[in-house]
Every structure is written in structure tokens, then in C-alpha cells.
Amino acid sequence: MSMTNADMTRPPGPIVIDIENITKDYVMGEEIVRALRGVSLQIHRNEYIAVMGPSGSGKSTLMNMLGCLDTPTSGRYEFNGRNVAEMNDDELAAIRNREIGFVFQTFNLLPRSDSLRNVELPLIYAGIDPETRAERATQTLIDVGLGDRLHHKPNELSGGQRQRVAIARALVNNPSIILADEPTGNLDSKTGEELMALFENLYQRGNTIILVTHEADIARHARRTVRLRDGLIESDDFAAIRALESVAVR
Ligand SMILES: Nc1ncnc2c1ncn2[C@@H]1O[C@H](COP(=O)(O)OP(=O)(O)OP(=O)(O)O)[C@@H](O)[C@H]1O
Numbered sequence: 001m002s003m004t005n006a007d008m009t010r011p012p013g014p015i016v017i018d019i020e021n022i023t024k025d026y027v028m029g030e031e032i033v034r035a036l037r038g039v040s041l042q043i044h045r046n047e048y049i050a051v052m053g054p055s056g057s058g059k060s061t062l063m064n065m066l067g068c069l070d071t072p073t074s075g076r077y078e079f080n081g082r083n084v085a086e087m088n089d090d091e092l093a094a095i096r097n098r099e100i101g102f103v104f105q106t107f108n109l110l111p112r113s114d115s116l117r118n119v120e121l122p123l124i125y126a127g128i129d130p131e132t133r134a135e136r137a138t139q140t141l142i143d144v145g146l147g148d149r150l151h152h153k154p155n156e157l158s159g160g161q162r163q164r165v166a167i168a169r170a171l172v173n174n175p176s177i178i179l180a181d182e183p184t185g186n187l188d189s190k191t192g193e194e195l196m197a198l199f200e201n202l203y204q205r206g207n208t209i210i211l212v213t214h215e216a217d218i219a220r221h222a223r224r225t226v227r228l229r230d231g232l233i234e235s236d237d238f239a240a241i242r243a244l245e246s247v248a249v250r
């Protein structure tokens with residue numbers, strides 16, 4: 001008997017990310033690109049969300065906001081009940097370094113550093129001692145199937161392997177929230193499914209996962225799908241279910 005995702009959905013915890021009416025404008029000389037035009041989203045701990053939508057719809061822009069890597073033009077962002085706009089640099093750094101693991105669409109690996117060094121980086125920021133650092137980075141690289149590529153530099157790796165180094169770097173700190181922008185974009189379908197198994201495991205252990213994908217096959221691993229279009233949320237199945245439930249309760 002096979003279990004569906006719905007059978008293995010864990011009840012979500014308290015709200016961890018609460019954004020209200022977020023906008024983001026990019027000013028390009030005379031032109032203003034309105035990348036986000038008023039997005040509201042509540043994310044609970046231990047949710048597993050797929051963010052979908054056409055190219056240019058604002059997915060990466062939204063992920064950067066959620067990861068506290070960029071600030072919105074307007075709107076409110078509360079992380080763990082605290083207004084992100086009022087946090088100082090140390091508090092923001094603590095969230096970015098400890099709470100959130102980020103997999104970028106473009107990987108953002110250091111080109112002159114080997115896999116091990118790239119994965120150690122967040123641990124350096126977190127002030128972990130060199131020995132523990134090397135141990136944990138090595139183990140995480142083994143977990144993503146790169147135990148035999150510790151000393152390869154990014155240009156000595158395949159696209160999919162680079163992707164996995166980026167994923168190992170996001171996971172090495174044991175972040176409670178994983179933000180992954182097209183994590184399977186460069187992977188063959190077998191490696192992509194292996195990665196999805198890894199994410200499922202993290203989800204079952206209580207982590208929150210938010211991933212951007214174009215692929216329906218990848219999105220079906222998530223328990224909630226948020227679709228963006230032209231900088232706005234076009235649909236959000238979980239929010240829709242909640243609304244129905246609240247009607248039913250009344
Ligand atoms: N740094 C920037 N400066 C100016 N415009 C930007 C910048 N980053 C993104 N944009 C614009 O904002 C819009 C949203 O971009 P974003 O990268 O969020 O899209 P996306 O949904 O992630 O697309 P894709 O699926 O292609 O990755 C696009 O029109 C893009 O050209």
C-alpha cells in the first residue's frame with residue numbers, strides 16, 4: 001500500500017513567517033519594475049510549501065524577502081512575531097545564519113574554494129571551531145552524495161553536483177527553515193527525486209520547507225502550493241482550505 005503525501009502531513013506549528021501586503025519595486029533608471037505588488041502570506045512552522053509561477057512572476061524576489069536577504073519597498077514582515085524592519089544587523093544575521101538555510105537559484109558558491117570550504121562557510125559565520133566545522137561539513141556532503149568530491153572546486157563539478165554543494169551548504173547549520181529556489185533545476189530526475197527524499201525527511205523531522213519550482217512533479221511533494229503571477233498571489237490551496245474550515249466551524 002502506498003501512502004500519499006496527505007497521509008504523511010504533520011499538523012503545522014505556530015506561525016513563523018507573517019507577511020502582509022509586501023511590495024518590492026526595482027528602480028532601473030526611468031523604469032520601475034514592480035516585482036511584488038502586495039503579497040500576504042502566513043507560514044507555520046513545519047509546513048512544506050511549493051512556490052510556483054511563470055518566469056518573472058516574483059518568486060525569487062519573494063524568497064529573498066522571506067530569507068531576510070532583501071527589504072521590501074512596503075508592507076510588514078514578522079518573523080517569529082517580531083517585526084523584521086525593527087531588527088538590528090546582529091539579529092538579522094542570527095536569523096540568516098542560524099534559522100534559515102538558503103539554496104540560491106544561481107548557487108552562489110565561492111569559485112576558488114572547494115566543496116568542503118563552501119559548505120563550511122555558514123559554520124565559520126556561526127563561530128564553530130575548525131574541527132567540528134570540517135566534520136559537519138564532510139558529513140553533510142556525504143549526505144547529499146558528494147563524499148568523493150570534497151576537494152573539487154565548483155568549476156570541477158557538474159551542474160547537478162554544484163547544486164548539491166549549495167544544498168549541503170544550506171543544510172549544514174541544521175536550520176529550522178529551508179528556503180530553496182529551484183533546487184532541482186539542474187538535476188536529472190533521479191537525483192532530483194533523491195533530493196526530494198532528503199527534503200521529505202527534513203520535513204518529517206519538523207523542519208519548515210519552502211521551495212520554488214517550475215515542475216509539477218517536484219511541487220507534488222509539498223503539502224501546500226502558492227502560485228504567483230505578476231507579483232501577486234494567484235492561488236494558495238492551504239489558505240483556501242483554511243477559509244473553508246472556518247466556514248464549516250461556523
Ligand atoms: N535586482 C533586480 N533589479 C531589477 N529588476 C529585477 C531585479 N531582480 C528581479 N527583477 C525583476 O523583477 C521581476 C521578478 O523577478 P524574480 O527574479 O523574482 O522572478 P522569478 O519568478 O524568480 O523568475 P524565474 O522563474 O525566471 O526565476 C522580473 O521582472 C525581474 O526582471
Ligand SMILES: [Mg+2]
Pocket residue numbers: 059060061105181
Ligand atoms: Mg527566480
